[in-house]
Amino acid sequence: xxxxxxxxxxxxxxxxxxxxxxxxxxxxxxxxxxxxxxxxxxxxxxxxxxxxxxxxxxxxxxxxxxxxxxxxxxxxxxxxxxx
Numbered sequence: 001x002x003x004x005x006x007x008x009x010x011x012x013x014x015x016x017x018x019x020x021x022x023x024x025x026x027x028x029x030x031x032x033x034x035x036x037x038x039x040x041x042x043x044x045x046x047x048x049x050x051x052x053x054x055x056x057x058x059x060x061x062x063x064x065x066x067x068x069x070x071x072x073x074x075x076x077x078x079x080x081x082x083x
Contacts, residue, residue, distance in 0.1 A: 002032040010063045011040040013055050039083055047076045 005024055007017040020036050027034045044055055051072055054062040062068050073080060 001035055003027055003034045005034065005036040007036070007038045007040045009040045009043050010055055010060070013041070013044065037083075042083065043076070043079065046079050047072075051076070 005020045007020050011017060017038065017040070024034050024036050040055075044052060053059055054072075062072075
């Protein structure tokens with residue numbers, strides 16, 4: 001594997017990460033072995049229920065608050081470390 005592209009939280013749940021898809025196609029066209037992983041979706045479906053609201057458009061400020069993101073990480077550390 002030459003390249004792994006990862007979409008990380010927080011990205012909307014109803015929009016496709018077109019940037020990664022475009023980059024994946026471009027790199028493959030250049031002959032590289034490329035994989036993509038939507039970590040955003042994986043973590044959303046497996047994180048603690050109390051955090052799922054923060055994937056909503058109105059909640060984007062959560063991801064800009066270092067203290068809240070640190071708490072999210074600590075509460076979901078095992079899941080994140082798995083990836």
